[in-house]
Amino acid sequence: MDDGAAVTAEAVFREEHGRLLAALARRFGDLDLAEEVAADAIEAALVHWPARGVPPNPGAWLMTTARRKAVDRLRRDKAYAARLALLQVEADRAAPPATGDELPDERLQLFFTCAHPALPAEDRGALTLRCLAGLTTPEVARAYLVPQETMAKRIVRAKKKIREARIPFRVPGPDELPGRLPGVLQVLYSIFTEGYTASSGPDLQRRDLADEAIRLARILHRLLPAEREVTGLLGLMLLIHARRDARTGPAGELVLLDDQDRGRWDRPMIEEGLRLVPAALAGGPPGPYGVQAAIAALHDEAADVATTDWPQIVALYDVLLTLVPSPIVRLNRAAAIAMRDGPEAGLALLDELAAEPRLRRHHPYPAARADLLQRLGRRTEAAAAYRQALTLAGTAPERALIQRRLTELEEPDEGP
Known part of the structure; x- marks a missing residue:
């Protein structure tokens, strides 16, 4: 097989995957079937394109091939076809009437299906990565730091919920959009946040996740350009x-904003x-x-x-x-006030947050207190706060930075 043609096919599939899957799911009302025939189509492309050349419109070729394979499957399974036909009728009834302003790209429908409020919160991001980003189940499992079997069950559960709850593949109407769009945006931001600062592991960043979240946000922005959020x-x-390149040093160590190039x-x-x-x-x-x-x-x-x-x-x-x-916003605001008014003002605000349950598990909180205490010369208290942050930090670079700060504090002062 020609490696160049294979690379081209894979690049086209990555670019077209969300569009292909969305159109197939909308047409046949079943994510599993859509995924299966989409995979069949790319396999066919990897066979035919090296011999015949990449077609002028590879996305259309993939779509035509996938639809044919879906029809073939349905013809072999009459009961399955009848059930899917019923789902399709229900989806059509639930869909708002088409207007001249209707967006032709069906990925928007898939965004809202993956982030439907009927799905558990933990399933929404996983399904978005699987369906819209095109990540494999093992890749999604690594993104969420769970075993592959756990993630496979989670994705199956989400698809089953969509099927059994008759969740339609459609864009919410104008009256529904304000209530539904924040959930879609939260899913994308959660994916980006995990990419920007990983929750655990040897590396500070998961750039693949951050890049993918941005790619999906660009798609959503093209589809909903008038939505300010x-x-x-x-x-x-x-x-x-x-700032990604400046956030870590040559050995992957964490570089704080103050010290970034x-x-x-x-x-x-x-x-x-x-x-x-x-x-x-x-x-x-x-x-x-x-x-x-x-x-x-x-x-x-x-x-x-x-x-x-x-x-x-x-x-x-x-x-x-x-x-x-939220306490996270109050934490960030306190840090900004410390920069504006001095460490004592910031520390007073942080101490007001000491009882917040979320912050007890959030290592930036004790790390921020430690930094302000250190700037105020309260070394013993700062060291205690750094020790608390060390037990909570998720990634190796974060732990290494906290340990370095703690070691500096615990070294005895040199006299004049």
């Missing part, structure tokens, strides 16, 4: 991911993100992703930490806190 989420991801930040990605922020904030009250994108923009525009516009960042966190009154 979609714009905000894409901008936020780009502005954060632009900003010359290594991805300037074209930053510029793209900056262009999205005004659109995310214009035209009405801001949303959480738009506000977070504005905060990330202020960091990326600054020459260094000292010249960062901390008063404006604090003001934005004040707005964000009204939208998302």
